[in-house]
Amino acid sequence: MRTSFLVSDHTGITVDTLAHSLLSQFPGIEIRRENHSFVSSAAEVDRVVEDIDAAARDGETPLVFCTLVDPALRERVHRSAGICVDVFDSFLPTLERALGVTASSAVGLLHGVGNDQGYQARLEAIDYAMGHDDGTVTRDYDRADVILVGVSRTGKTPTSLYLAMQFGIKAANYPLTEEDFGIEGVPEALHGVKSHLFGLTTDADRLQRIRQQRRPGGTYSSLAQCQHEVREAEALFRRANIPSLNTAGMSIEEIATAVVARVGLRRNWRE
Amino acid sequence: MRTSFLVSDHTGITVDTLAHSLLSQFPGIEIRRENHSFVSSAAEVDRVVEDIDAAARDGETPLVFCTLVDPALRERVHRSAGICVDVFDSFLPTLERALGVTASSAVGLLHGVGNDQGYQARLEAIDYAMGHDDGTVTRDYDRADVILVGVSRTGKTPTSLYLAMQFGIKAANYPLTEEDFGIEGVPEALHGVKSHLFGLTTDADRLQRIRQQRRPGGTYSSLAQCQHEVREAEALFRRANIPSLNTAGMSIEEIATAVVARVGLRRNWRE
Numbered sequence: 001m002r003t004s005f006l007v008s009d010h011t012g013i014t015v016d017t018l019a020h021s022l023l024s025q026f027p028g029i030e031i032r033r034e035n036h037s038f039v040s041s042a043a044e045v046d047r048v049v050e051d052i053d054a055a056a057r058d059g060e061t062p063l064v065f066c067t068l069v070d071p072a073l074r075e076r077v078h079r080s081a082g083i084c085v086d087v088f089d090s091f092l093p094t095l096e097r098a099l100g101v102t103a104s105s106a107v108g109l110l111h112g113v114g115n116d117q118g119y120q121a122r123l124e125a126i127d128y129a130m131g132h133d134d135g136t137v138t139r140d141y142d143r144a145d146v147i148l149v150g151v152s153r154t155g156k157t158p159t160s161l162y163l164a165m166q167f168g169i170k171a172a173n174y175p176l177t178e179e180d181f182g183i184e185g186v187p188e189a190l191h192g193v194k195s196h197l198f199g200l201t202t203d204a205d206r207l208q209r210i211r212q213q214r215r216p217g218g219t220y221s222s223l224a225q226c227q228h229e230v231r232e233a234e235a236l237f238r239r240a241n242i243p244s245l246n247t248a249g250m251s252i253e254e255i256a257t258a259v260v261a262r263v264g265l266r267r268n269w270r271e
Numbered sequence: 272m273r274t275s276f277l278v279s280d281h282t283g284i285t286v287d288t289l290a291h292s293l294l295s296q297f298p299g300i301e302i303r304r305e306n307h308s309f310v311s312s313a314a315e316v317d318r319v320v321e322d323i324d325a326a327a328r329d330g331e332t333p334l335v336f337c338t339l340v341d342p343a344l345r346e347r348v349h350r351s352a353g354i355c356v357d358v359f360d361s362f363l364p365t366l367e368r369a370l371g372v373t374a375s376s377a378v379g380l381l382h383g384v385g386n387d388q389g390y391q392a393r394l395e396a397i398d399y400a401m402g403h404d405d406g407t408v409t410r411d412y413d414r415a416d417v418i419l420v421g422v423s424r425t426g427k428t429p430t431s432l433y434l435a436m437q438f439g440i441k442a443a444n445y446p447l448t449e450e451d452f453g454i455e456g457v458p459e460a461l462h463g464v465k466s467h468l469f470g471l472t473t474d475a476d477r478l479q480r481i482r483q484q485r486r487p488g489g490t491y492s493s494l495a496q497c498q499h500e501v502r503e504a505e506a507l508f509r510r511a512n513i514p515s516l517n518t519a520g521m522s523i524e525e526i527a528t529a530v531v532a533r534v535g536l537r538r539n540w541r542e
Contacts, residue, residue: 002370011528014292021285022362025340025374037532063369069296083369091293091356098334098354099273103296120484122523126429127485130401158397161432165523213391214398252393252436257282261308 003032003055004063007048007077009070012037018087019065031063045073049080056081069105118168121268125164125171132172133157138189141172146263147193148173149237150200151229152220153210155247155255159200162256168268169260181232186240198263199237199244200255204230206248274303274326275334278319278348280341283308289358290336302334316344320351327352340376389439392539396435396442403443404428409460412443417534418464419444420508421471422500423491424481426518426526430471433527439539440531452503457511469534470508470515471526475501477519 004023008015012035023031036048045068055062064082068074071088078084092103131137132144134157141147146163148156148171156173163169180187186194204227211221219225237244243262247255259265275294279286283306294302307319316339326333335353339345342359349355363374402408403415405428412418417434419427419442427444434440451458457465475498482492490496508515514533518526530536 011524013524013528014288017285017288018358021338021358022366025359025363025376026366026370026372027375027377029370029372037528061369063366067292083365085362085365087289087292088296090361092296094354094356095293095297095334098332099297099300101297101300104298105296106298119522120481123429123481124484126432130404130428133401157401158394158436161397162436165429165433165436210391210394213395251390253282253284257284257308 001030001032002060002062003034004065005034005036005048005052005055005082006065007036007039007045008067009040009073010038010067012067014087015065015067018067019063019085022065022085039068039073040070042073042076045076049076052077052080052082069103071105121168122165125168125268126161128170128172129160129164133160135174135189138174141190141193141196143170144172144193144196145169145265145268146171146198146259147190147196148200148259149176149190149197149233149242151176151207151233153207153214154200154202155250155252156200158252159255159259162252163259163265166256166267167260167265169265170268176229176233176236181229181236184239186236186242194240194242197240197242198259199233199242200247201230201234201237201244202246203248272301272303273331273333274305275336276305276307276319276323276326276353277336278307278310278316279338280311280344281309281338283338285358286336286338289338290334290356293336293356310339310344311341313344313347316347320347323351323353340374342376392439393436396439396539397432399441399443400431400435404431406445406460409443409445412461412464412467414441415443415464415467416440416536416539417442417469417530418461418467419471419530420447420461420468420504420513421515422447422478422504424478424485425471425473425504426521426523427471429523430526430530433523434530434536437527437538438531438536440536441539447500447504447507452500452507454507455510457507457513465511465513468511468513469530470504470513472501472505472508472515472517474517474519 006012006015006019039045039048052062062082064084066077066084066086074089096102148159150156152175160171160173163171207226208221208223215221245258277283277286277290310316310319323333333353335355337348337355337357345360367373419430421427423446431442431444434442478497479492479494486492516529
């Protein structure tokens with residue numbers, strides 16, 4: 001099997017995201033990934049290069065995805081036997097010309113080193129999401145940027161946490177249960193915050209599969225119950241005019257970014 | 272101010288990460304970011320191109336970061352007046368040559384569309400992190416991939432959630448309090464899981480700033496108390512031989528990826 005080396009001088013998040021994005025365009029091909037994060041000295045780079053060269057000798061030419069900001073370190077990687085996809089080499093010259101300045105070549109400018117403010121905003125949003133998960137606390141809803149509403153296992157909790165973590169957005173979530181169905185308007189706890197509501201729904205058969213994993217047997221994970229809850233929840237969304245999204249087959253990232261786009265939310269922090 | 276347009280046919284996570292990574296190399300220059308996610312038709316692309324051209328007429332030449340997988344849509348973007356940084360155009364030809372196949376040009380292959388297994392693994396890890404946050408539940412610790420240990424506000428909760436969300440890693444977290452200090456070995460709840468422990472610590476003055484934000488005044492956020500707790504926690508890590516990390520000035524991403532690297536954890540899912 002071919003190996004791809006993900007080489008970064010820091011967290012490796014950018015190179016991981018990029019490699020994943022590019023390689024997902026070749027779905028038929030299996031490629032082993034090897035992460036090398038926090039690689040920041042010539043000696044460390046040389047050790048990775050040795051691994052790359054060894055992999056090249058043993059099998060197919062390895063791919064190397066590289067986000068090293070130090071040009072001297074990048075050059076060492078380029079001397080390896082791998083095929084290089086180098087973000088900074090490829091794009092920094094264009095940006096330098098466009099912006100009329102030279103790139104700083106400083107490691108760790110990304111991801112908020114020493115940035116107290118961003119850290120605080122995200123912490124607060126995470127605290128808020130955890131404190132307002134699953135309808136446990138319904139006061140304080142007016143502080144929410146968005147309140148996700150839906151039946152159990154439609155993605156409310158992971159989406160709230162993702163919104164907090166990645167965007168610093170305060171998201172509460174309120175689970176719809178039997179007592180919320182068939183009423184006029186919205187459940188009492190949601191009065192006064194109607195403009196912040198966003199509904200999550202899904203397909204009954206997918207809901208059943210997910211519930212089955214969590215609590216097998218029983219009414220909770222029966223198809224009939226899932227069909228009933230989905231039907232009632234969607235009827236409530238329509239009646240109360242709550243915008244909603246069917247999350248079936250969507251990843252947490254997809255749900256969260258779709259909510260951001262649909263509600264018109266903004267990131268509350270930037271490193 | 273110059274504007275950068277982030278154009279993507281899907282969540283926009285890749286293009287956002289990449290733009291952020293590249294622009295962080297130009298720390299002195301302020302650039303407004305405009306996200307255009309889920310742009311998937313020619314008509315939608317043309318609307319974004321109009322915005323780009325308008326921005327170009329009104330001020331400095333805009334930057335355009337683009338992750339559209341459809342070559343025909345990319346071409347439309349390239350006709351705009353912006354300066355393009357195009358991931359797929361730049362790197363797919365290299366990868367096609369290396370892999371000997373043509374890229375699929377299919378949208379949404381990334382981020383696990385319809386991938387139940389990955390979704391479940393992350394859900395489970397998130398459930399686990401939330402259920403084992405802050406030492407509320409200490410049984411079941413043997414199911415944890417890692418147990419983060421530290422005094423209040425050293426980053427345990429956000430790190431646990433990030434590990435769950437991004438890596439599907441099950442992380443519990445246990446808060447060190449007065450009763451854990453000065454004892455022999457590790458707190459009783461942690462007996463039998465010592466090999467899974469990882470300590471988080473920070474600088475006392477930073478800890479104080481963060482606690483002050485959360486609960487101002489009082490002992491909890493006094494510098495003396497923070498100094499005392501940090502000293503005791505670090506003494507415990509040394510005595511019990513628990514690997515640890517000083518999280519001062521680190522972002523959630525940095526802490527989480529450092530823990531992954533130090534403990535030698537692996538991602539438990541892949542779309």
